[in-house]
Amino acid sequence: LMVWLRRTTHYLFIVVVAVNSTLLTINAGDYIFYTDWAWTSFVVFSVSQSTMLVVGAIYYMLFTGVPGTATYYATIMTIYTWVAKGAWFALGYPYDFVVTPVWIPSAMLLDLTYWATRRNKHAAIIIGGTLVGLSLSIFNMINLLLVRDPLEMAFKYPRPTLPPYMTPIEPQVGKFYNSPVALGSGAAAVLSVPIAALGAKLNTWTYRWMAA
Helix, strand or coil: CHHHHHHHHHHHHHHHHHHHHHHHHHHHCCHHHHHHHHHHHHHHHHHHHHHHHHHHHHHHHHHHCCCCHHHHHHHHHHHHHHHHHHHHHHCCCCCCCCCCCCCHHHHHHHHHHHHHCCCCHHHHHHHHHHHHHHHHHHHHHHHHHHCCCHHHHHHHCCCCCCCHHHCCCCCCCCCCCCCHHHHHHHHHHHHHHHHHHHHHHHHHHHHHHHHC
16 A cells, blocks of 8 residues: 555656646747747746756655656656647637747756766755756756847737736836846756655655555
């Protein structure tokens, strides 16, 4: 019974986080469609996607104890998101409407850290978490390079989720906005470490709950 409970909890968690990753991508991932706020949205997107990836990936990796599992988990998230992207496309929206994050290379770095440190959990949290946060926004710039004419797309298909009172009157210009990758990487690197620790702790809590 305990083996069955453990496996069920484990698979349920993977499905829940993978589905939530898809929903979060549809909301936070369309940074291009906020026109004047595109760079700001990219920073928020980098932080949200890094932390969400690291919490699920480290949970799953420590659950199995096998380096390579984080990459497998990121692949699941990517497939879910591509399915969602296809659904939006079927509704008549452009192919670029949902931006699928480049999760897999960052997850590979987490796996590599876990393998290189001989399955050291704390190294995976500190070094792996930092590498995920630093790398995701860099890898994800591939999306901006591949999307055709972001500004034209943004004005043609504005997101309906931004309320009128939040719509900027003039382009928002600030100190860090010229480098969304730098700010996104910095913020995500700091935040991914405690979130990775949370993912590791969730693992412990799950085992304790199942053993009770």
